[in-house]
Structure formats: C-alpha cells, structure tokens
Amino acid sequence: MVASVVDTQTIGPSAAERLALRVMQLGAIAVVLVVSTFNVFELDRFFLPKELALHLTAVAAALLAFRGITRLSVTRVDLLLIGYLLLSTLSAAMATNRWLAMRALAISVSGALIFWTSRALRDAGLAPPLLGALTLAVVLAAVTSLLQTYGVDIVLFSESRVPGGTLGNRNFVAHIAAFGLPLCMLAAFRARSFFRSISVAIVTASLVLTRSRAAWLAFAAVMLVFFVAMLVSSALRRDGRTWRRLAAILILAGCGVAAALLIPNTLRWRSRNPYLESIQRVADYQEGSGRGRLVQYQQSLWMAVRHPLFGVGPGNWAVEYPAHAARRDPSLNESEPGMTFNPWPSSDWVALVAERGFPAAVLLALVVVFIAIGGVRQLISAVDAEEALVATALLGTVVGVIVAGLFDAVLLAAVPSFLVWAAVGALRSPSPRGGQRVVGVALIAVIVIAAIGAARSAMQIAAMQIYATRGDRASLERAARIDPGSYRLQLRLARVGGRKERCQHARAAHDLFPSAIAATEASRGCGE
Numbered sequence: 001m002v003a004s005v006v007d008t009q010t011i012g013p014s015a016a017e018r019l020a021l022r023v024m025q026l027g028a029i030a031v032v033l034v035v036s037t038f039n040v041f042e043l044d045r046f047f048l049p050k051e052l053a054l055h056l057t058a059v060a061a062a063l064l065a066f067r068g069i070t071r072l073s074v075t076r077v078d079l080l081l082i083g084y085l086l087l088s089t090l091s092a093a094m095a096t097n098r099w100l101a102m103r104a105l106a107i108s109v110s111g112a113l114i115f116w117t118s119r120a121l122r123d124a125g126l127a128p129p130l131l132g133a134l135t136l137a138v139v140l141a142a143v144t145s146l147l148q149t150y151g152v153d154i155v156l157f158s159e160s161r162v163p164g165g166t167l168g169n170r171n172f173v174a175h176i177a178a179f180g181l182p183l184c185m186l187a188a189f190r191a192r193s194f195f196r197s198i199s200v201a202i203v204t205a206s207l208v209l210t211r212s213r214a215a216w217l218a219f220a221a222v223m224l225v226f227f228v229a230m231l232v233s234s235a236l237r238r239d240g241r242t243w244r245r246l247a248a249i250l251i252l253a254g255c256g257v258a259a260a261l262l263i264p265n266t267l268r269w270r271s272r273n274p275y276l277e278s279i280q281r282v283a284d285y286q287e288g289s290g291r292g293r294l295v296q297y298q299q300s301l302w303m304a305v306r307h308p309l310f311g312v313g314p315g316n317w318a319v320e321y322p323a324h325a326a327r328r329d330p331s332l333n334e335s336e337p338g339m340t341f342n343p344w345p346s347s348d349w350v351a352l353v354a355e356r357g358f359p360a361a362v363l364l365a366l367v368v369v370f371i372a373i374g375g376v377r378q379l380i381s382a383v384d385a386e387e388a389l390v391a392t393a394l395l396g397t398v399v400g401v402i403v404a405g406l407f408d409a410v411l412l413a414a415v416p417s418f419l420v421w422a423a424v425g426a427l428r429s430p431s432p433r434g435g436q437r438v439v440g441v442a443l444i445a446v447i448v449i450a451a452i453g454a455a456r457s458a459m460q461i462a463a464m465q466i467y468a469t470r471g472d473r474a475s476l477e478r479a480a481r482i483d484p485g486s487y488r489l490q491l492r493l494a495r496v497g498g499r500k501e502r503c504q505h506a507r508a509a510h511d512l513f514p515s516a517i518a519a520t521e522a523s524r525g526c527g528e
Contacts, residue, residue: 012124012125013121013124013125013126014067014068014124016064016065016066016067017064017065017068017120017121017124017126018126019064020060020061020062020064020065020068020117020120020121021121021126021129021130023057023060023061023064024057024061024114024117024118024121024130024133024422025129025130025133026057027053027054027056027057027058027060027061027418028057028133028134028136028137028418028419028422029133029136029137029140030053030057031050031053031054031057031137031414031415031418031419032050032137032140032141032144032166032167032176032415033140033144033166034049034050034052034053034166035049035050035156035166035168036048036049036461036464036465037155037156038464038465038467038468039155039468040467040468041464041467041468041488042158042160042168043168043343044460044464045168045464046158046166046167046168046169047168047413047414048457048460048461048464049457049461050413050414050415051103051106051107051414051453051457052454052457052458052461053414053418054107054110054111054114054414054415054417054418055106055110055450055451055453055454055457056454057110057114057418058109058110058111058113058114058117058447058450059110059113059447059450059451059454061113061114061117062113062116062117062443062446062447062450063447065117065120065121066440066443068120068121068123068124069116069117069119069120069443070437070439070440070443071120071123071437072116072119072120072123072437073436073437074436074437075370076366076370077367077370077371077374078116080363080364080366080367080370081112081115081363081364081367082442083363084108084360084363084364084367085108085109085112085446087310087356087357087359087360087363088105088108088314088356088360089105089449090310091310091311091313091314091355091356091357091360092104092105092313092314094310094313095312095313095314095315095316095319096312096313096316096319096320096511096514097313097315097316097319097485097511097512097513098313098485099456099484099485099512100313100314100315100316100318100319100343100485100512101313101314101315101316102452102453102456103315103453103456103457103485104314104315104316104355104412105314105315105449105453106449106450106452106453106454106456106457107412107413107414107417107453108314108417109446109449109450109453110414110417110418110450110453111411111417111418111420111421112421112446113446113447113450114417114418114421114422114425115421115422115424115425116425116443117422117425118130118421118422118423118424118425118426119425119426119428121425121426122425122426122427122428122430123430127426127427130422130426131183131186131187131423131426131427132187134180134183134419134422134423134426135180135183135184135186135187135199137180137419138176138177138180138181138183138184138199138203138419139184139199139202139203141165141166141167141173141176141177141180141206141415142165142173142176142177142202142203142205142206142207143165143202143206144156144157144165144166144167144173145163145164145165145167145170145173145206145209145210146163146165146202146205146206146209147165148162148163148164148165149162149163149206149209149265149266149267150263150265150266151265151266162267163206163209163210163267167415170209170210170211170212171210171212171214171215171408172413172415172416173206173210174206174207174210174212174214174215174216174404175212175214175215175218175401175404175408175410175416176415176416176419177203177204177206177207177210177215177219178207178215178216178218178219178222178400178403178404179218179222179396179397179400179401179404179410179416179419179420180203180397180400180419181200181203181204181207181219181222181396181400182222182225182226182392182393182394182395182396182397182400182423183393183397183423184199184200184203185200185226185249185393185396186389186390186392186393187199188200188245188248188249188252189242189245189246189249189389190386190389197248197249197252198252200249200252200253200256201252201253201255201256201259202256203256204219204252204253204256204257204260205256205257205259205260206260207219208256208257208260208261209260209265209267211269212408213407214403214404214406214407214408215404215408217403217404217407218399218400218401218403218404219400221399221400221402221403222396222399222400225392225395225396225399226246226392226396229379229388229391229392229395230242230243230246232379232380233379233380233382233388233391233392235382235383235384235385235387235388236382236385236388236389236392239385241385242385242389291330292330292331292346293346293347293407295326295329295330295331296329296330296331296345296346296350297345297346297347297350298326299321299324299325299326299329299331300317300321300324300345300350300351300353300354301350301353301354302324303317303320303321303324303354304353304354304357304358306324307354307357308357308358309357309358309359310356310357310360311353311354311355311356311357311360312354312355313355313356314355314356315343315344315355316355317340317343317344317345317351317354317355318339318340318342318343318344318513319512319513319514319515320515321340321345321354322338322339322340322515322516323514323515331345336516336517336518337516337517337518338513338515338516338517338518338519338520339513339515339516342409344409344412345409346407346408346409347405347406347407347408347409348405348406348408348409348410348411348412349361349365349405349406351409351412352364368398368402371394371398371424371428372395372398372399374394374428374429375391375394375395375398375427375428376391376395377429378390378391378394378428378429379391379392379395390427391427393423393427394423394424394427394428397420397423397424397427398424401416401420459482459483460483460485460486462479462482462483463479463480463482463483463486463489464483464486466478466479466482467479467486467488467489467492473493473496473497476489476492476493477493480493480505480508484508485512487509487512487513487516487519490505490506490508490509490512490519491505491506491509491518491519491522493505494506494508494509494519494522494523495522502522502526503523503525503526506519506522506523506526507523507526509522509523510522510523
C-alpha cells in the first residue's frame with residue numbers, strides 16, 4: 001500500500017488542489033441540503049441523495065488532489081484505516097445482503113477519501129477555507145431545523161421526526177450540532193465580526209430543541225474538552241484575548257439556550273415540560289428508549305460473538321438482527337414482522353462490532369485513539385493560541401463524535417461521515433516529511449470503490465423515482481433491474497402478476513431479508 005520516496009520541498013497549492021477545495025466546499029453544503037421529494041421513501045429520500053453527494057465529492061476531490069494525496073507521508077492512522085477498510089471489504093463479500101453491504105462499505109471508503117483529501121489540502125495551506133465551509137454546513141443544518149421548528153413547512157422537511165430540517169430526523173441534526181460545535185467555536189475565537197460568532201448561538205439553539213439526550217451528552221463532553229484545554233495549554237492559559245472570547249462564546253451559547261426555551265415554536269411534545277424531562281432522563285436506562293437500547297446492545301453483541309472475525313457484514317445488522325432478537329424486542333417493527341424499526345443499531349460502536357467483527361472494530365478504535373493522541377500532542381506543543389485552538393477543535397470534534405456514537409448511529413450516515421472526516425483531516429498537524437508515501441495504484445482502487453458507490457446511489461434514486469411515480473408492472477420491473485437490492489420493489493412485484501414472475505421476485509425479497517415474514521409468506525410454495 002505504500003512506497004518509499006525521497007522527501008520533496010513543500011510547495012504552494014496547485015490549480016488542481018484549489019479546484020479540489022472548491023469541490024469539497026460545495027460538497028459540504030450539498031451533503032447537508034440535498035433531498036429528494038419521494039415521500040413514500042421517508043428515510044431514503046434523505047439518505048440516498050446525501051450519499052450520492054458524499055461519493056461524488058470524494059471521487060472528484062480525490063482525483064483533483066491526487067498528486068497531493070500521493071505526497072502524504074503514511075502514518076499509523078493511515079495504516080490502521082487501510083486495514084479497517086480491507087477487513088470491511090472482506091466482511092461485505094460474505095454478507096447475506098451484499099447490496100446493503102456495498103452501500104455501507106462505500107460510505108466508509110468515501111469518508112476515508114475525504115479524510116486523505118482534507119489532509120492534502122491542509123498540507124497545501126488550504127485548511128482555513130475548507131474549515132469555513134464545514135462550519136457553514138453545520139450552521140445550515142441547524143438553520144433548516146430551526147426553520148421547521150418555527151413553522152416553515154416545505155416538502156424538503158420530514159413531518160415524522162421534527163425538527164429534522166433537510167436531514168429528516170431531529171437526532172441527526174443534534175449529532176451534527178454536537179460534533180460541529182467545536183468548528184463553530186473555532187470560528188468564533190477567530191472571528192473579527194459578531195456575525196461569524198453568532199453561529200454558536202444558532203447551533204446551540206438547534207441542539208436544545210432536538211431533545212436528543214445523546215447529543216446533549218456529547219455537547220457536555222465537547223465543552224469539557226475546551227475548558228480542560230484552556231487550563232492545560234500554556235499558550236491558551238496566558239492569552240487574555242482567548243479568555244475574553246471564551247466568555248463571549250459562553251454568553252452566546254446561553255442566549256441560544258434561552259431563545260430555544262422562551263421563543264414560542266410549533267413543536268408539539270407530549271410532555272408539559274419536555275426539556276426538563278429530557279434532562280432528568282438523560283441517564284435513564286430502566287425504561288423507555290434507554291431500556292430498549294440496553295436490550296438491543298445485548299442482543300447485538302451476542303450476534304457479534306457468533307460472528308467474531310468479520311461480523312454479519314456492513315449494513316447487515318437490520319438483516320440479521322430479527323433472528324437474534326429478544327422476545328418483544330422494542331427494536332423490531334410490529335407493523336412489519338421480522339424487520340427492524342431502523343436500518344442500524346443505536347450505536348456506532350455496537351454496529352461496528354456486530355457488522356464488521358472485532359478485528360475491524362479494534363482497528364477503527366485505534367484510529368480514533370491515535371488521532372486523539374495526536375490532538376493532545378498538538379495542544380501541548382502549540383506555540384501560540386491559534387495552534388492550540390486548532391488542536392482543541394480537533395479534540396472536541398473527536399470526543400463529540402465518540403460520545404454521540406456511543407448512544408446513536410452517527411458515522412454510519414453520509415453527512416456526519418463527510419463532516420467529521422473532513423474536519424479531522426483539516427485540523428490535524430501537517431504530515432511529517434519523508435518516509436513512506438501513498439501508492440497511486442492503491443489510491444485508485446479506493447477511488448474506484450467510491451465511484452461504484454456513487455453509481456449505486458444514482459441507480460437507487462432512479463429506481464426510487466420510478467416506484468414513486470409509476471405503478472404499472474413494466475415500469476416496476478425496469479426499476480427492479482436498475483436496483484435489484486430494493487426489498488420494497490421486490491416485495492411489491494412478488495404480490496402482482498403471474499406465479500412465475502411473482503416467485504422470482506418473492507425469492508429475491510426473501511434473499512435480501514430472510515427473517516422478514518412478508519417475504520417468507522410471498523415465497524411460500526415457490527420452491528428453490
């Protein structure tokens with residue numbers, strides 16, 4: 001995967017790298033805002049366009065920054081990340097539902113490409129404008145959530161998990177607000193105008209209104225990182241301007257909280273004191289969703305023990321979990337027996353172990369550990385407040401995503417994968433010179449997988465459009481040929497037409513989700 005080369009002198013950004021920066025900036029905005037209007041696909045109408053934006057950005061930016069990426073010195077983090085992707089690929093090849101496996105694998109691969117591209121852009125001196133775009137993307141996610149909170153009702157917003165804005169789910173907005181807060185705080189510390197500092201208040205207000213307990217815990221962890229950094233770093237501790245800015249930022253955050261609690265909105269919670277209730281139940285795992293998480297974690301880990309080396313395959317938790325679920329498991333969908341409510345478990349780390357196996361989980365955990373260790377070293381060795389703030393933002397982002405990922409699915413989705421990997425790549429210290437460099441052939445292989453993911457996402461969107469707008473069998477057959485991995489399409493075709501045609505699609509639906517009762521009943525009598 002790597003080759004030894006002679007060290008080269010650092011040069012300024014090339015035209016291609018500047019163009020790669022523009023692609024990354026536009027991609028960061030697009031991955032937050034792009035949505036389809038096919039309401040019958042309430043989750044995928046948000047997920048698939050964002051996955052397409054992630055893949056296209058990763059491929060285009062990596063190709064433009066190709067030379068810069070191949071000049072990067074390979075670190076332990078890169079080697080561990082490559083190992084994680086290789087194990088994930090092997091796991092995907094053995095999965096029951098390889099269509100879902102490919103989809104999940106492509107998100108991981110594109111996230112890695114975004115990370116390496118961001119590192120190359122940082123080494124070329126282009127980190128500040130990239131971080132500015134990432135901060136804007138975080139703010140836009142919060143703004144769309146606030147717009148829905150205060151009465152804006154458009155087709156781009158979901159009506160089922162308000163206020164999700166263009167992310168379609170309030171929890172997703174909360175996650176981005178939590179791990180995106182360090183970027184907003186870094187921008188506020190650097191800001192020369194009040195307008196740029198106001199992002200902290202906007203993001204904090206959206207975080208409060210989502211009532212996501214996992215994100216609130218992540219927010220608390222992020223703030224603790226900043227307070228500890230202010231005390232540990234001599235560069236920050238001695239800088240009076242930084243302390244004054246911190247006080248102003250805390251005031252802005254407080255204003256955001258006050259505005260969220262006091263300004264009337266259109267949200268309709270069942271509780272009379274919803275925010276106080278959420279605070280009181282933040283660590284409640286005796287009942288409700290907390291109890292459901294414990295049951296889910298226990299059964300998912302038992303599933304991982306049965307498949308310790310490679311797991312059940314990326315994205316295949318929802319395929320395999322019903323066969324391992326406990327009696328009356330709250331993760332199961334009563335309206336669709338044999339199916340789960342959500343396509344992944346309520347934890348990145350549980351999903352990682354269950355789907356990709358213990359070795360892959362260890363490798364990714366080490367990636368996170370070494371990134372955090374590098375951030376601590378950046379903080380301690382910082383010669384001025386600017387360097388220390390960048391290191392603190394890196395640590396805050398990593399801690400925020402770790403804590404949120406303990407209790408919710410975060411990096412499994414396209415938007416967090418883009419923003420987190422891009423931020424980490426842009427905030428890390430420049431790559432050391434000399435040593436081993438990335439091999440172009442290996443990089444091309446990774447780009448090819450991401451390109452396949454882009455093609456796959458485009459095909460799914462095309463099939464989704466046919467399903468949502470056409471009802472004749474010929475059109476649905478064409479959609480199934482475009483997207484053979486669509487369970488909904490296969491099941492719909494299994495219920496209409498002649499026996500031979502129905503059985504073909506019934507068996508396909510059953511192969512995709514073997515535990516689904518509807519697919520089992522549709523395929524009964526069809527033989528092998």
